Structures are given as structure tokens and as C-alpha cells.
Amino acid sequence: NNPLLSRVIVNRVWHHLFGKGIVKTVDNFGHLGSRPSHPELLDYLAIDFTNKHWSIKELIYKIVTSRTFRQQSRPSSENDIDMDPENIFLSHMPMRRMEGEIIRDAILTVSGKLDPTVGGRSIPIHLTKFTSGRGRPASGPLDGDGRRSIYLSVRRNFLSPWMLVFDTPIPLGPVGRRNNSNVPAQPLALLNDPFVIEQAHFWAQKAIATAGQSPAAIITSLYRDAFSRPPTNEELHAAMDFLTTLASERNLEETDWPKSEELWADYAHVLLNTKEFISLP
Numbered sequence: 001n002n003p004l005l006s007r008v009i010v011n012r013v014w015h016h017l018f019g020k021g022i023v024k025t026v027d028n029f030g031h032l033g034s035r036p037s038h039p040e041l042l043d044y045l046a047i048d049f050t051n052k053h054w055s056i057k058e059l060i061y062k063i064v065t066s067r068t069f070r071q072q073s074r075p076s077s078e079n080d081i082d083m084d085p086e087n088i089f090l091s092h093m094p095m096r097r098m099e100g101e102i103i104r105d106a107i108l109t110v111s112g113k114l115d116p117t118v119g120g121r122s123i124p125i126h127l128t129k130f131t132s133g134r135g136r137p138a139s140g141p142l143d144g145d146g147r148r149s150i151y152l153s154v155r156r157n158f159l160s161p162w163m164l165v166f167d168t169p170i171p172l173g174p175v176g177r178r179n180n181s182n183v184p185a186q187p188l189a190l191l192n193d194p195f196v197i198e199q200a201h202f203w204a205q206k207a208i209a210t211a212g213q214s215p216a217a218i219i220t221s222l223y224r225d226a227f228s229r230p231p232t233n234e235e236l237h238a239a240m241d242f243l244t245t246l247a248s249e250r251n252l253e254e255t256d257w258p259k260s261e262e263l264w265a266d267y268a269h270v271l272l273n274t275k276e277f278i279s280l281p
Contacts, residue, residue, distance in 0.1 A: 004029060006046040006054075011036075012176060013059055014045070017069065019096035019180070019280075026176040037088045069093070096280045097180060100166025101149030103278050107195075108146055110225040110272075111202040115146035122153040125160045126195070133157055142195050165189045190273045197265075200272060204264035213258045215243065219267075226271045243267060 008029065015021035022042045025033035036042050045059070052058045063069055071093045075081050087094055098106070108114035124140030137158060144152050152160065154171055165185045169175040190196055203225070211221035219239045223231040231239065243263065247253075252260055271277060 003043075003046060006050050007042055009054075009056070010045040010049050010059065011042065013056065014063065015177060017060070017063055018090070019094050021177070027174075097182070098278055098280060099178065100163045100168050103166060104149050104162065104195075106277070107199045107272060108143070108148075111199040112206045113143060113146045113199065113202050114148070116148070120147075120151065122151050123147050124153050125155075125158070127158060128161065131158060131161070142198060162189060162193060162195065187273060190278070191269075196272060197269065200269040201261060201265040203268045204261050207268070208258060208261065208264060215240065215254070215257050218258065218264060222264075222268055222271055226274075226277050239267065242270070 007023075008026075011021040011023050011029075012026050015026050022038050023029060023034055023036045028034075045062075048062070049055075049059050068090055071090070073093045073095045075092045084091060105114065123144045124137060126142045126144065127136065127139040135157065137155065140153075149163075156171055159168070159170070165183075166189075167179045167181055169178055203222070207218050207221045207225070211218040216236060219236060220230050223229060223235070243257065244254075246263060246266060247257060247260075250260075250263070252263065257263060
């Protein structure tokens with residue numbers, strides 16, 4: 001019967017959907033925490049949540065079908081930015097970088113190597129030669145057997161470097177709100193991590209096999225996989241310019257493009273490094 005419980009649950013769901021809770025300090029509703037940006041909304045959702053038998057599915061459905069959630073992420077006018085620079089009042093949808101686990105799963109999805117099997121034993125994480133320490137476990141496969149990130153094992157002394165780069169919390173206690181940093185190590189990981197490079201090659205193989213012999217068709221296939229949309233004319237021209245330059249450096253004729261896995265793997269790798277791929281607009 002304590003209203004704090006329903007408010008905390010509602011606020012955490014809101015935080016995961018919008019990237020920021022109605023109460024920004026999701027772990028602290030006390031005097032030292034932040035004030036709610038929309039107190040009436042928090043109370044309304046908390047009461048509605050309990051009236052609907054504490055159904056989180058109902059709560060999520062209510063929020064994601066709202067006009068607020070379905071807004072575009074681009075501000076409609078300069079006035080919105082001037083009046084509310086932190087977008088506290090949600091005049092537009094905040095853009096959020098996805099969590100490391102989701103980025104990894106997305107890469108496996110576009111490459112066609114994701115294993116969607118539910119349940120089973122956890123997969124040991126892949127350890128590099130730089131990972132050392134007492135009790136070092138055996139290294140797991142580079143791609144984690146294609147399993148979703150939720151099935152990767154977590155050992156406090158041997159955490160995944162990939163996950164740490166993308167702000168996965170140190171598992172020493174509960175964390176209601178993760179850090180969301182934007183640091184050079186993240187694009188460097190997307191550029192150089194062997195897992196990303198390997199999956200770019202698998203993705204290129206899939207696109208070449210399914211899209212036919214037309215470079216434009218292969219580009220469109222990659223865009224649909226990555227962004228669920230076809231490329232714009234400008235993006236298509238930019239892709240052709242990039243591929244032409246790359247092919248010229250490698251002495252490839254345009255008729256040889258569809259057969260060159262290296263060429264398309266490099267272009268697929270570019271798409272994996274775009275802001276649109278790792279962000280929720």
C-alpha cells in the first residue's frame with residue numbers, strides 16, 4: 001500500500017524508455033534526490049499501474065503508444081531549445097545511445113549470426129591477451145557463440161572490455177541508472193575490435209548472397225538491415241563515391257564489386273560506426 005513502490009517502478013520504466021526518469025535520480029527519491037519534472041504525471045502513472053494489477057506490460061504499452069513517446073527527436077523550433085535546453089519538458093524525443101549489450105546484439109542481428117535461442121548455460125566471455133590476473137578463466141569464443149548478450153557470463157575480476165567501454169556497471173551492487181558517456185574509446189572499439197570486424201565480413205557475405213549483382217541493391221540491403229529503411233539518394237551517391245575510391249585503390253573494376261567481400265565488408269564496417277546504428281532516435 002506504500003505509494004513509493006509504484007512510483008519507483010513507474011519511474012524506472014520511464015527511465016529505460018526515455019533515457020531519463022521523471023525523477024532523474026532513479027535510486028534516490030529522498031531529500032537529496034532530484035525533484036520530479038512532472039509530479040502529477042508520476043502520480044497518475046503510479047495509480048494507473050496499481051489499478052491495472054501492477055502489469056508492467058500494460059504500463060509500457062501505455063507509455064510507448066503516447067504522443068510524447070512517438071515524437072521525432074529533432075526539435076520543432078529554436079524556441080524549444082532556448083526555452084528548455086535540457087528538454088526536461090519533452091518537446092521532442094531525446095536521442096539515446098544504446099547500451100553495449102544492445103549494440104552487440106544489433107551487430108549480430110545484421111550479420112545474420114544472432115542465435116535467438118532462449119535459455120541455456122552462460123557463455124564465457126572472450127578474453128584478450130591483455131586480460132590477466134589471478135584465477136583467469138578460459139577464454140570464450142570471439143562472438144560468444146552468437147548468443148544474446150544476456151547470456152554472456154559476468155565475472156567481477158574479468159569483465160568484458162567491450163561492455164566496459166560502453167558503460168556497463170561494475171557488478172558490485174545494484175545500479176538503477178547507468179552512466180552514458182561519449183568517449184573516444186567507443187568509436188575506437190567499433191573501428192578496431194576483432195568482433196566488429198569479423199561480423200562486418202559476415203554481414204557483407206550475407207548481403208552479397210541475397211541482394212544480387214547490383215551495387216545499388218547491395219547498398220540498399222545493408223541499409224535496410226542496419227536502419228530499417230532504404231538509403232536516400234544522397235546516401236546512395238555517397239556510398240557509390242566511397243566504394244569507387246576504395247575499388248580504385250584496390251584495382252577493382254565495377255563488374256568485380258559484387259564478388260569482393262573485402263570491399264563490402266569495409267563498407268558494412270562504416271555503417272556499423274554511424275550514429276544512427278548505435279543510437280535510438
